[in-house]
Amino acid sequence: MNKFGIILSHTYLTRVKTKSFLITTAITILFILLAGNVQSIMHSFGGSNEQEIAVLDETGGVVPALKENLQAGEREMSLHSYEGTETEAKKDVRDGTFDGFLKITSNEDIPQGEYYSMQGNPSPVSERLQQALQPVKLSRAANNAGIDPAAVQQITSSVVFETVALQEDAKTAEEMNSARGLVYVMLFLLYLSVIMYGNMIAMDVANEKSSRVMEILVSSAPPVTQMFAKIAGIALLGLTQFGAIVVVGYIMLQSKQDQLTGGVFQYFGLQGAGAGTFIYALVFFLLGYLLYATLSATLGSLVSRTEDVNQLMAPVIYLIMIAFFIAIFGLSSPDNMLVTVTSFIPFFTPMLMFLRVTMLNVPIWEIVLSFGLIISAIIILAAAGARVYKGGVLLYGKSNSLKDVKRALQLSKKE
Template sequence: MNKFMIIVGHTYTNRLKSKAFMITTLITLLFVMAFANLETIIGLFSGEDEEERVAVVEEGANLFEHLQGQLEPYESEVKVEKFEGTEQEAKDAVTDGDYVGVLSVSLAEDNIPQGTYYTEQISEYKVSSLLEQALQQLKVTVASQSAQVEQATINEIMSPVAFEKVSLKEDAKTEEELSQTRGLVYIMLFLLYFGVLMYGSMISTEVATEKSSRVMEILISSVSPVKQMFGKIFGIALLGLTQFGLIVLVGYIAVQQNKEFLDSTSISSYLGFSNIEISTLIYAIVFFLLGYMLYATIAAVLGSLVSRTEDAQQVMTPMILLIVVAFFLAMTGLSNPEATYVTVTSFIPLFTPMLMFLRVGMLEVPMWEVAISLVILVATIVALGIIGGRIYRGGVLLYGRSSSFKDIKKALQLTKKE
């Protein structure tokens, strides 16, 4: 047990001090802080102090006051000013930087308002879309008045229809609960995807590096290969917990400092942070850890088959493709978690960590289904641990360029000779 802990500690400290880990962690922490301070960053680069002024030129129309009234709720985003001059003079004012654009308003043959917007940056859509929306509303008003339709009738027609979704199942989640859970599940799927991908690659690279430096020859004479394999798996797992712990801590501090902004924009509510169910968090932790153990064991075995770090990524490709497939299925399943393919694949061990977590997060899944998926997943991890340990025992003795997965057979043969 002491030798096992030495391997865990060595793997942990070796990776903790690496430049790659420090840079990755720093970039992630900066991203978390940037997200929490999104309002301040947007304010710095959006130029809020500069008014988006638009000159309005009327050609045979008297619509400026009505147009101004339509845009009053968006005065902080765009401000229209009546231009006393020709259209060309207004365009020259835009070129000089006095206005962001010119809106030329006129009446068509049927007395319906129409407009042309001139600006230097036609790719800018915020101002133009607001002007188009205001002109559209003005068109409806003018057309309705021409047809002698009362304003109350117009308001009733334009008001959104009352539509509510109600499930016939008593234990089904409401639309609001689904919306909140979807955000949390989305984040957890990303964490699981990148976590398994990153830490799995670390494990395979760690094994390959030791083999290339011939350190493995010293290790196998004092510590059993199985202890080495699981020592590296748990060492990288401890590293992952350290990294995620830092991210959660910095994220919590940043959220608390910007709580007012997050609450006002409903970001925390949308992401599911305002009403997190304990059961969802427990499932997230369980499936994350089991998913890590599953793929980490595979990564360690694959890493033992190569003796060069440049070959480690190549031999990891099939496992990475499986993770990508699982992630793709989970992402598409977010919009339809009750789909048959989601249900079926949630019982396949390699896909269970993502797909079953998606289901338990979004739906009311019977406990027996969750239990069966967990039993299958744990049994697969145990089986991979036993078989993988035997492959690893012989794999660490293989040197030279790895040609194919036929090396697994060679590794098993070396194990039998011991």
């Protein structure tokens, strides 16, 4: 155990002091801080978000109705009746007096608009103005045709449509949306961590072999101890990095709770999510890491040059990519048979079973079975991987083929 602790601490301390670890952690934390203060930054650089729009109403009666329709809009917009000419209004837009200029004309008593801005392309402002002008146009057209405006409103209003679940414990639409966001975050984090930390484990083993440090380590500690100490050391490194990011993110959310309510934070399930969801996320994340980390360490022991690591790590990348793509498909169809069947494949379980557990009411026996399968896979892979690692650390020379697994097993039997 003493040797295990020494290798673990050496792996952790060596990696945690590297410039790449410190820079990536700092950049991620900086990105979180910028995302949380984006509104303040935009205000400091661009002043108010309110759009100042000059309106030249040649019909003489559209502006009041237009202002009333815009009151329900999310975008802040201030309309100013313009008394000058069209040429003067365009000049004011170029000079920065107004953000845009809306010209309202009439075609057989039906209002129509032209919006002028510096960019000229369709934008959220022009689309909102068009939406606000649409009810005015419908009202005018109904009056011209002698149709009651109330009848027009009834005809154009959305149909009343509800979806009712016959299953008593079925999740609501709000719970599904919250779960969908959390699953997406979980998929993204697991995908990145497997690629980043799995490759780090394999590179660490290959680097020690290329520098002949492995020969000293083999004589001082069993290869199996080295393997699991490195997995634990890199896991501790990942927890350190994610822990720092989570702490900064939590502090920012608490300090700006009122400003960050809703929007992207609501979509990603950071509001109203139950504790059980986060427990499942943590358990599946750790199981997924252990499974892929063991496989990465095994493959890393087969190479003696860091240049060969990426080629042997390709199967790991393919597995996590397949799981990721199936899970992305499952976000819109979590009860699909493909998602259900593949959720019991150990290499896909961390993503797909978590998706199903979070978005559906999965029978408890399926959850227990998935846990049993992935834990069994980890144990089998660890036992087989330990044998391959034991012989693989003694392999030197160019190695870029999985055929070296056989050579590594043969060497491990001679030990």
